[in-house]
Amino acid sequence: MGRRRWRDGRGELVVHGGATVPLEIATSYRARTRGLLGRDAVHGAMLLSPASSIHTFRMRIPIDVAYLDRDLVVIAVHTMRPWRLGAPRLRSRHVLEAEAGVMAGWGVRVGVGVSVEVG
Secondary structure (H helix, E strand, C coil), rough: CCCCCCCCCEEEEEECCCCCEEEECCCCCCHHHHCCCCCCCCCCEEEEEECCCCEEECCCCCEEEEEECCCCCCEEEECCCCCCCCCCCCCCCCCCEEEECCHHHCCCHHHHHHEEEEC
């Protein structure tokens, strides 16, 4: 599917066979390092790209984390509490973050593909 290049901004996450949810896109170093820090809630999801691992240091809420390969197929999904360090995923190119518990309802699970709609 080729290399994806997005810019910091907003769009929609389309889960194949599942939900469409609001999406924040974080591609710059600054936006990726800020991520969801300091938030008490998340409206939709955040895409960090490129990314192969994350941490939840200084986060206020637990989050669901989905690791995506280069073709935007989910390779792992975990729930992480604050103050944790996620193990790097070798095939991961992008990471989705959302409030804990919501990804299962959206249909995000290992093997499912997603799309990012911008504009």
